[in-house]
Amino acid sequence: MKLILEKSVKGRIGYSLPPDLFEDIKLEDCIPGYARHKDKKNLTEVSEVDVIRHFTELSKLNYGLDDGFYPLGSCTMKYNPKINEKLASLGNFTYAHPLAPQETTQGSLEIMYNLNKLLNEITGMDEYTMSPAAGAHGELTGVLIMRKYFFDQGDERHKMLIPDSAHGTNPASAAMADFQVIEVKSNLNGTIDLSELERLMDEDTVGLMLTNPNTVGLYDEGIVEIEKIVHSKGGLLYYDGANLNASLGILRPGDAGFDVVHLNLHKTFSTPHGGGGPGAGVIGVKKKFIPYLPTPIVDFDSVKKQYYLKEVGPKSIGMVRSFWANFPVLVKTYAWILSMGPEGLYQASETSIINANYVLSKLRDYFKPVYDRYCGHECTLTGKEYKKYGVKTLDIAKRLMDYGMHPPTIYFPHFEPYAEETIMVEPPESESKEMLDKFVDTMIKISEEAKTNPELLTTAPHKTPIRRVDDALAVKNAILTYDDELSFQKK
């Protein structure tokens, strides 16, 4: 379909502005010539109706969570409650200026304050910062806190242990904090190899970044020993909260000895992904790390009876963003927790774990599990059996689209030698048994198609708005704006 820039008709407008009542003021008198653009910058010229039609049409090319099954592993694509959207967009919140006097923003501050208390209880931590804008931003914040802590102890450490199954953001975040990344191999059970960990963990190592259940969807059975090994060398445990949806009311990371945790509020806590954010990656710490949190945090002044933004102090790692938080995401999180209550949170994790194990047990004969054991809230299967028919996991994923479903996460995790051609299915608590049965039946059907008509898969999808995409050409041509001389349109 055409770009909105290609729909321009000279003279059309889509905006509404008050009349210019400042006739006496001349632009030339305000802005010097050297800084002024000589004419109007060309964007597009379209009406409001054109815009409504264009973006409505565009939206229909997307597949959203409300359209159907969205079992992306490690992404927790759970239902985004509608009431939460309404509450987050109350005018008193959305029009609040971040630097308005704090007596005018008591409501916003109270939300942040209350949410901190709830998250502490849910995860067993002592204090949260609401600053980080996303999971990876939280990771960076977390590892900087760990770094500063060691620096202050006069114990500069240079290495960070990261499991081979970890998200790519973990090593990338550690590298941004200038740590040397040391990979910890998984054992035959798909979890941390304890003897390997013991060998690698030394007094130059900051600690271990761990996801639990890990990115294969498995609870680490060695968690008690892991904690001992890391802490015995003075190291710290970092918890990647991407998979917290398996742990609500079951296992609090704080109780398992984690020192620093990040939570992806856009995963476990039901806030929407928005096509890749904005989410929030809040960081929780144990007491002794509170002085290192990014500044500021919210506190309550019991004398003035007022919430306020408190400077963290001289040990703080500093600011990690402008202003305070991705605020509406916090409102939605707060609303979700209040709607669920303690039983609801437990049920969310219980149901998601049952869902994942159900899918695993139903599909195990068709798509071999990477590890043959009960899983957490997601299960990792492989499509490698179908390679002999010339079908890759990618083809299976694309074929799933023809049946009206979003594919699971594929080719992740992809560490050798166990995990190859992986299909990671995360069916969160908001998915019903009927939906899972439909998914299972579809996957079985596709497994048959792979044997009898592999071409149907290798050329899939067939029923989506567009067909399979030439990634290599995109890299080769590097057409990154409409005006590029190489533009396909102009050829």
Next chain:
Amino acid sequence: MRYIPNTEEQKREMLKEIGVSSFEDLIQVIPQQLRWKGKLNIPEALSENELEEKIDQIAKKNVDFFSMKPLIGAGAYRHYIPEAEKFLLQREEFWTCYTPYQPELSQGTLQSIFEFQSYISRLTKMEVVIPSIYDGASAIGEAALMALRLTHKNKVIVSRLLHPHYLETLKTYLEPHHTEIIELPYLEGLSNLEILKDTINNEIAAVIVQSPNFFGGIERMAEIADLVHTKGSLLINVIVESIALGILKAPGEFNVDILVGNAQSFGLDLNYGGPYNAYLGTKKQYLRQLPGRIVGETVDLDGHRVFVMTMRAREQDIRREKATSNICTNHNLNVTASNIYLSLMGTEGLYQVSLLNTKSAHYLEDLLIKSGKFEKVFNYPFFNEFLLKSKEDINIINKKLLQNNFIPPLKIYDFYKENNLKNVLLFAVTEVLSKENLNKVVQILSE
């Protein structure tokens, strides 16, 4: 629970199918001593109605911000946002979908991002545009790290008139790399070019200058670019109030190497500080060192033009610790918001809103000076923000403004502890303040 469809009966059936007798059998691998026993100590579940009432009550502890006209900006600007934008954005297909890794199911998001990249390229004359880093401050951190990689140098010069939160964030991002940060003083409300001339040398990776700067002043970017480039450094230009791009020269024309733009003014709500979004522009030759996601044009199997996330070999999910950044989830929905905003405003609208901001800010400044209650602090050209020194105590002034439904201007001394900035206010004026509003402000402050 209405968000969890499976009934207890269904769960039992599923457990049976799995081959276990209870849920406990599935989680036996979790050591018993770590298990949380009993209920979490959080409030019992609220019904939807109770929830709405509760949060509405909390929201009411804020003032009625919609009716309060802001005289403050300082990195967050209230502009008119067309209702059509807000309406379209809430379509679930944009709102609830995942990062567009599967282009066959994500052309809406992908094309929208490509359109935004094109708009920003036109507005800034930068060849390549990364559409989304979390915000201007974190984008500065990313831009500086990129400059260190490109130049293999480890010093940066930063104008003191960079937004203080951006400067603090920059320090946080650079701290692990032991980068020397040299602060460039200001003169008459603009970066001091004489000192820049004396300070710059071949060891400097980048010079970071915001324009319009934190005091509102429009910097002499062309001269700065010349100075910076003579010593082989990169120029990082920061735009915090993007509406200024409607009338100001494009940074690309000044030969800026890396542009960091806060996109908040392009149709994003204030939201008490976030989520905003930042775009990052650069020259094609630096493409491979860019952090973050980018969308490119290609074709599908049928030969149709389609869009896809591209140049991915820089990213964390592929390169892990060798990636150009750790960024993964960014602020893509805000990219679509800004794209819709820029489409609605269009060529004429963006120019007009930019013009209106300039004129109304200059109108207010002029009247306040004429009132005799304020005087200029610096003699500099500005866009829609300016400093004025008050003859009356600014705390009293701000109280009066608040009582009259205006969010008061920023007390600049809160950020710059300098004697000459005591009792000085940083005013911001956008198109949401009518001429009548501005006259009212003058009237209140002249009493």
